[in-house]
Amino acid sequence: xxxxxxxxxxxxxxxxxxxxxxxxxxxxxxxxxxxxxxxxxxxxxxxxxxxxxxxxxxxxxxxxxxxxxxxxxxxxxxxxxxxxxxxxxxxxxxxxxxxxxxxxxxxxxxxxxxxxxxxxxxxxxxxxxxxxxxxxxxxxxxxxx
Numbered sequence: 001x002x003x004x005x006x007x008x009x010x011x012x013x014x015x016x017x018x019x020x021x022x023x024x025x026x027x028x029x030x031x032x033x034x035x036x037x038x039x040x041x042x043x044x045x046x047x048x049x050x051x052x053x054x055x056x057x058x059x060x061x062x063x064x065x066x067x068x069x070x071x072x073x074x075x076x077x078x079x080x081x082x083x084x085x086x087x088x089x090x091x092x093x094x095x096x097x098x099x100x101x102x103x104x105x106x107x108x109x110x111x112x113x114x115x116x117x118x119x120x121x122x123x124x125x126x127x128x129x130x131x132x133x134x135x136x137x138x139x140x141x142x143x144x145x
Contacts, residue, residue, distance in 0.1 A: 001061070001095070003102045006053045014051060014063050015041065021085035027120050041065070044082055052102050054086070054095045062086030064099040066107060069116065079107030081117040084125065096128055104132075 006014060018037045022030055032040070049067025053060060062085055069080035081103055086095045107115050117134065119126050 001054055001056045001098070003052060003054050003098055006051050006060075006063070010053055010055070010060055011051065013060055014053070017085070017087070018083075021083060025083070025085070025120065025123065027122055029120065049080075049082060052099060052106070054090075054099055060087065061090040062095045062099055064103045066103040068110075068112070076114075077112070079104075079110065079112035079115040081115060084117075096125065097132070100128070100132055 015038055016034070018041060019032050019034055022032050022037060044065065044067055047067065049065055051063050051065050053063045055061055063083070064081060064085075065083040066079065066081050068077050070077055081100070084096060084099060084103075086099075104115055115134075116137065117129065119129065
């Protein structure tokens with residue numbers, strides 16, 4: 001397995017799969033169109049965020065989207081993992097962990113002292129994040145009316 005930045009073709013493949021990744025990541029709560037997804041991602045890419053993919057023999061297995069964010073209270077720049085996704089056929093083989101380790105390493109090399117991410121409550125990937133040392137920092141709550 002190779003972990004690296006994607007080619008232009010792979011980047012387009014990721015964009016095509018991203019609405020499904022968002023749907024799964026939000027546990028079905030968000031059903032974004034391709035256009036909305038592209039808009040969100042292009043905004044991040046324009047600000048310096050980038051993808052790292054896992055692939056084997058030319059087959060895309062998954063990706064992580066990483067970059068920087070700014071803490072809204074302290075204005076401190078922090079590393080941020082915006083998206084982690086592994087295609088269904090490749091789950092359960094440690095790909096998510098490899099992508100996360102690579103993302104964290106790259107953010108550390110870029111000088112960030114902290115890495116954050118967000119996940120929907122109930123998402124099974126939270127267990128991986130906790131095993132990697134991430135802890136709850138804030139809790140977002142909602143009341144349906």
